[in-house]
Amino acid sequence: MDRASLLLFAAAYLAVLILPGPGVTALVARVLTRGAQGAPAFIAGFVAGALLWFTVAATGLAAIAATFAVLFVAIRIAGAAYLLRLAWKLWTAPARPAAAADASPDSNARLFLTGLAINLGNPKVIAFFLALLPTVVDLRTLTPAGFAELALLVAVIASGVLGAYAVAAARARRLFASPRALRLMNRGGAVAMAGAAAAMLVRRNP
Known part of the structure; x- marks a missing residue:
């Protein structure tokens, strides 16, 4: 593909991702509270979710995606339910030191599925994408x-933007040390995750 088209695509996708949505909100909330x-x-x-949606759009499978709309609604509800569960755990969690909070994270597989379900x-x-x-x-x-070039841009931009948010949240987390500050951070993270779950539930299919 020509460079101008790739730059246009990259700029538009970057602009969309920089604005925090449910995925960014859930990630930042978790990093702030769990490291x-x-x-x-x-x-x-x-x-992975972004690449799947991109593939569906790029290969003309939108009609098939519409056929399985109920499946994606179920995925959305499952993802929102898990975020609500995490929100409850954060709201009721004791104000532990940062090292203790990092000692028992959710499994990588569960976190992967959470990110996938949200997208x-x-x-x-x-x-x-359409x-x-x-x-x-x-x-x-x-x-x-051309497909590979666009897919690579999707992967690099999505991982770069979310990675930057995660790094910023991890640095901000070091500012909270007292039990009261940790408790407030946990509950703030719980509210943010619950908000992300609510945003997922109220979205409608295009």
Whole structure:
């Protein structure tokens, strides 16, 4: 693909991801309350979801995605339910020191599935790709090389943006040391996760 098209796609996708959505909110809340351990697994799941939606849009499978709309609604509900469970755990968690909080993180597999469910449960993602891709390339003539270039951009931008948010949250977390501050941080994270879950539940299919 020509460089201008790739830059247009990259700029548009970056602009969308920089604005915090349910995925960024859930990631930041978890890093603030549990540390950065496990963040790569969550980000990997999020990127996998983005790549799946991109593939659906780029290969013209939107009609198939619409056929299985009920499945994606179920995924969205499951992801929201897990975020609500995490929110409750954070709200009721004791104010432990940072090292103790990092000692018992959720499993990487569970965090991966959480990131995946959040992205697959967001129909706005495929709507974005369906709206953007035709302005960048003629999908009827999209070559395997062009597909690979766009997919690489999706993976790099998504992981880069979420990674930057995770690093910023990890640095901010060091400012909280007292039990009262830790308790407030836990409950703030719980509210943020509950808000992310609510945002997932109220989204409608495009």
